[in-house]
Amino acid sequence: MGMMIKMRENTGVVLWILVFAFGILWVLQDSGAFDSVGATGGDIAVVDGMPISYEDYARAVDSQLQRYQAQTGESAPPQLMDLQREQVFNALVEDRLLEREMDRLGVTVTDDEVYNMILGPNPHPIIVSNFSDGQGGVNRALLENFVDDPEARQSLIDIESYLRAERRRQKMNNLIGATVRVSEADLQEAYERESKTVQASYVALRYAAIPDDSVQVTDADLRAFYNDNRDEYARETTYALTYATLRKDASAADTAAVLDEMEELREQFITAEDDSLFLVRNASETPYTDAYFTPGDLDAALATAVFDNLEPGAVAGPVMANGQVHLLKVRDVRTGEDTHVRARHILFRATETDQGARNAALEEARDVRQRILAGEDFAALAREFSDDGSAAQGGDLGWFGRGRMVEPFEDAAFAAPVGRVTQPVESRFGVHLIEVTERSTQEVQLADYSQSLRASVATLNDLENTLGDLQYFAEESNDFTGEAERLGVPTSTVQVEAGQQFIPGIGNSRALTNFLEAGRAGTLSDVIELNDLFIVAELTEVQPEGFRPFEEVQEQLRPRVLVEQKKAIQLERMRAALETTPSNTAELATRVGIAARTTPDISLTSPAVGGIGREPAFIGTAFGLEQGVLSGIVEGNNAAYVLQVTTVNEPPMMTEADRTRLRDQLLNERRQQVQRQWIANLREKAEVDDRRRLFQQ
Numbered sequence: 001m002g003m004m005i006k007m008r009e010n011t012g013v014v015l016w017i018l019v020f021a022f023g024i025l026w027v028l029q030d031s032g033a034f035d036s037v038g039a040t041g042g043d044i045a046v047v048d049g050m051p052i053s054y055e056d057y058a059r060a061v062d063s064q065l066q067r068y069q070a071q072t073g074e075s076a077p078p079q080l081m082d083l084q085r086e087q088v089f090n091a092l093v094e095d096r097l098l099e100r101e102m103d104r105l106g107v108t109v110t111d112d113e114v115y116n117m118i119l120g121p122n123p124h125p126i127i128v129s130n131f132s133d134g135q136g137g138v139n140r141a142l143l144e145n146f147v148d149d150p151e152a153r154q155s156l157i158d159i160e161s162y163l164r165a166e167r168r169r170q171k172m173n174n175l176i177g178a179t180v181r182v183s184e185a186d187l188q189e190a191y192e193r194e195s196k197t198v199q200a201s202y203v204a205l206r207y208a209a210i211p212d213d214s215v216q217v218t219d220a221d222l223r224a225f226y227n228d229n230r231d232e233y234a235r236e237t238t239y240a241l242t243y244a245t246l247r248k249d250a251s252a253a254d255t256a257a258v259l260d261e262m263e264e265l266r267e268q269f270i271t272a273e274d275d276s277l278f279l280v281r282n283a284s285e286t287p288y289t290d291a292y293f294t295p296g297d298l299d300a301a302l303a304t305a306v307f308d309n310l311e312p313g314a315v316a317g318p319v320m321a322n323g324q325v326h327l328l329k330v331r332d333v334r335t336g337e338d339t340h341v342r343a344r345h346i347l348f349r350a351t352e353t354d355q356g357a358r359n360a361a362l363e364e365a366r367d368v369r370q371r372i373l374a375g376e377d378f379a380a381l382a383r384e385f386s387d388d389g390s391a392a393q394g395g396d397l398g399w400f401g402r403g404r405m406v407e408p409f410e411d412a413a414f415a416a417p418v419g420r421v422t423q424p425v426e427s428r429f430g431v432h433l434i435e436v437t438e439r440s441t442q443e444v445q446l447a448d449y450s451q452s453l454r455a456s457v458a459t460l461n462d463l464e465n466t467l468g469d470l471q472y473f474a475e476e477s478n479d480f481t482g483e484a485e486r487l488g489v490p491t492s493t494v495q496v497e498a499g500q501q502f503i504p505g506i507g508n509s510r511a512l513t514n515f516l517e518a519g520r521a522g523t524l525s526d527v528i529e530l531n532d533l534f535i536v537a538e539l540t541e542v543q544p545e546g547f548r549p550f551e552e553v554q555e556q557l558r559p560r561v562l563v564e565q566k567k568a569i570q571l572e573r574m575r576a577a578l579e580t581t582p583s584n585t586a587e588l589a590t591r592v593g594i595a596a597r598t599t600p601d602i603s604l605t606s607p608a609v610g611g612i613g614r615e616p617a618f619i620g621t622a623f624g625l626e627q628g629v630l631s632g633i634v635e636g637n638n639a640a641y642v643l644q645v646t647t648v649n650e651p652p653m654m655t656e657a658d659r660t661r662l663r664d665q666l667l668n669e670r671r672q673q674v675q676r677q678w679i680a681n682l683r684e685k686a687e688v689d690d691r692r693r694l695f696q697q
Contacts, residue, residue, distance in 0.1 A: 042695075044057045044691055044692055045092070045093060045689060045690050045692070046691075047096045047097060047686055047687075048100070048686050052092050056092065061088070064084060065081075077531040078530050079531045082509055082510040086501075093686070093688055094679055094682070097679070097682040097683065097686055098169070098682075101172070101682065102168060102169075102172050107168055107172050109164045109167045109168045113164075113167060114163055114167070118163065119143070124163055126162075131143040131146070176675050177667075177671040180670045180671050180674055182663050182666045182667055182670070186666060187654070187663060187666070193604045193605060194605050195652075196603075196604070196648075196649065196650060196651050197602060197649045198622050198648050199598065199600070199602065199646050199647040199649075200598070200599050200622050200645045201584070201597070201646050202598075202599065202618075202641050202643035203574075203594065203596050203597075203641065204597065204612070204636075204639040204641050205570040205573055205592060205594070205640045206638060206639040207563055207566040207567045207638060207640075210569055212562065215562060215566055215569075217562055217565065222550075222554055222558065223550060225560065225564065226557055233547050233548040233553055234545075234546070235543075235545060236497040236499055236500075238495055238497050238498070239497075239516045239519075239541070239543075240493065240494075240495050240539075240541035240542075241496065241537045241538060241540060242480060242491055242493045242537065242538045242540055243493075243505075243506070244467060244484045244489045244490065244491045244535065244537075245489070245491075245533045246466060246467060246489060247532060248463065248533065249455060250456070251456070251459045253458075253459070254454070254455055254456045254459055255320075257456070258318075258453055262318035262325055262327055263318065265282060265327065265449070266315055266317070266327055269327050275288065275331060276288040276447070279449055284448070284450055284451070285450045286326075286449070286450040291445070292334060292444060292445050293444055293445075294336055294399075294401060294440075294443050295307050295342065295401075296340050296399050296401040298399070300398030300399065301319055302316075302319055302326060302328060303398060303399045304342070305319045306328050306330065306446065307438065307444070309330070310333045310442055312331065313329070313330065315328065315329045323452055323453055324450045324451065324452050325451055325453060328448050330444055330445075331444075331445040332444070333442055333443070334443050335442060335443070338402070339439065339441050340441075341399070342397075342398060342400075342436070342437050342439075343413050343434055344378060344379070344382065344393075344395035344396045344437060345388070345397060345409075345434045345435070346368060346378075346381060346382045346388075346391075346395050346432065347387050347431070348361035348362075348364050348365050348386075348387060348432075349361070349387035349388075349429060350431060358426070361430055361431040365424035365432075365433055368385055368433060369421055369423070373421065378421070378435055379395060379396075383395075388429075396437075399438075399440075406427045407427075408425055409432055409434065412434055413434050413436055416434060417436070418436050418437065418439055419435070419436070420435070420436075421435045422434045460534075464527055464534050466487060467527045467536045468527050468536075469487065470489055471525075473486075475524055478522075480524065480538040493540075494506075496516060498516075498517070498545070506530065510692070511526075512525065512535070512537065514692060514693040515528075515539070516539060517693060518693045519539045519542075521541050522540070523539050524536065524537070524538050524539075525537040570639070570640045571640050573592060574592065574633050577591040577592045578642065584644055585630070585642065588630070599611065599612070599622075601649065602623075604619065604623055612639075614637065615638070615639075617635065618641055621634050621643060625643070625645045627645045627646070628644065628645070631643050631644065
């Protein structure tokens with residue numbers, strides 16, 4: 001009986017693996033999560049006449065949803081679902097193409113091969129893992145009982161199907177990979193690429209050195225550049241849309257409910273004997289830790305609440321900070337090595353270079369300080385006079401330690417007595433009046449019970465209904481923006497090209513993409529749920545594919561043409577200097593009136609050159625030159641260069657270990673590249689009838 005129980009337990013593990021590991025599709029699914037979809041029946045796509053049923057797609061979606069929930073304990077966010085739906089759709093398409101090619105090429109797996117993968121001397125890792133003898137081998141008795149058990153027959157068939165499919169794909173990959181070769185010359189080139197370095201002397205005429213006002217860009221120049229580079233301004237079908245959004249923020253009622261719940265738990269937290277267990281049982285979003293915190297380690301609101309009462313056992317809160325509500329229990333207090341202060345200030349902003357403004361700020365600071373000393377409220381005066389973002393909080397900067405503030409401010413704050421307003425303090429930001437309100441050398445150990453402020457189901461329904469009302473009334477009135485304004489819903493406009501996955505301000509949304517591809521100008525979308533938003537959109541315009549008109553891109557062209565004209569000046573200047581036949585970069589530098597420079601070691605594997613930046617043409621030229629030879633003009637991204645290799649650091653003799661490592665690396669890289677290209681070519685030649693827009697997603 002014990003063996004049968006163990007066998008059935010192992011069977012469940014095997015089936016779990018099968019559900020999420022079958023074929024290429026399941027490998028790709030490992031990366032994310034899916035949601036279920038609402039339509040039933042029909043084909044979601046047809047690939048060169050081979051259908052992909054909606055049921056196959058939906059099963060993958062549902063299984064991924066279950067897996068994500070099992071791993072995280074919560075539902076997958078909508079945009080993650082969209083991303084993974086896209087991945088699984090593509091995987092299904094490629095799976096059909098791969099199966100067809102394996103059929104065409106006669107790639108098969110025999111029964112003997114499957115038998116050996118299960119019961120042979122070297123079983124498949126899944127068999128080893130799930131029928132282990134605990135010593136790295138297989139419990140043969142357990143495995144044979146499983147194979148012979150009639151109740152496990154379907155499970156065995158599923159395992160055989162999986163292993164057959166995996167082995168078949170492995171054979172196909174081996175067939176493709178067998179076309180890849182790595183020669184000795186390839187190894188030597190790769191070794192030199194990663195090991196060889198050079199140094200070079202160079203002369204650089206930077207394009208930015210030419211003043212803007214010395215170059216004139218005419219409309220004719222812009223038009224000529226546009227005509228020469230028109231292909232860069234090609235566009236797919238473009239959709240213009242206006243969309244209205246409502247964020248999934250917690251309402252005042254939601255916040256009140258969380259605060260009420262926190263208040264109910266507060267007494268339990270105070271009396272809890274095991275704080276760690278309390279956090280776990282009540283699903284705290286902040287895990288338990290034994291760490292000690294200084295005031296500067298905590299969010300300002302949390303630090304203020306905690307350090308107002310450092311009595312062990314005291315519970316501060318509920319406190320709201322960064323979208324969460326906290327109850328904070330002081331578990332222990334100790335004296336630390338560092339001092340922290342809490343301070344507030346009033347900033348009279350003035351730059352260091354404007355002495356007149358500086359003097360005026362000093363005078364104003366002295367006047368305000370006298371008003372504070374006469375009894376006026378510091379916080380009120382900070383709100384009135386301070387030129388800093390902290391003004392709204394009465395100048396309060398919270399707690400901070402050394403190294404957080406500019407030096408003059410920090411020195412004054414740490415030297416000031418608590419409760420006394422300093423004399424005006426000058427920093428690069430201006431003139432400050434500072435009052436230290438608290439000082440501490442204490443560190444505190446906390447139990448932090450926290451919950452995020454999230455919109456309730458009722459709030460989410462209200463938000464969705466509001467956008468549903470907008471959609472309804474906009475269809476009736478044909479005035480989307482007007483109705484949005486009437487309902488107090490903000491709107492934005494954006495342009496999206498066909499096939500564009502990421503939509504500015506929105507992100508990835510297959511539902512919105514489907515709407516654009518199927519819609520026409522003037523149509524409204526359904527209410528679409530995103531990770532943190534609800535949206536409804538109006539498709540306002542559809543522009544067919546073509547080229548962006550000159551008038552649309554004219555202002556984008558101007559800076560590029562400006563650089564091109566500066567580049568032409570510097571190239572001509574360098575050509576004229578080279579015509580004097582200098583023998584080295586030092587002579588050339590003298591003739592153009594600048595100093596020659598020297599690079600640090602340059603490597604072909606480095607993306608940039610020290611002192612220059614990203615200049616692929618420079619690096620390529622340096623490695624193509626013989627030592628001591630002056631190059632021609634190199635047209636870089638930022639400058640016109642002439643260089644001369646001064647030092648070549650040849651790598652040491654390649655060892656056998658280097659040779660083996662590089663051969664494995666190159667073979668792996670090339671095989672993956674060939675496989676990707678092969679699949680991409682199949683996909684490019686295939687006729688894919690994508691019907692996802694017909695299904696509710």
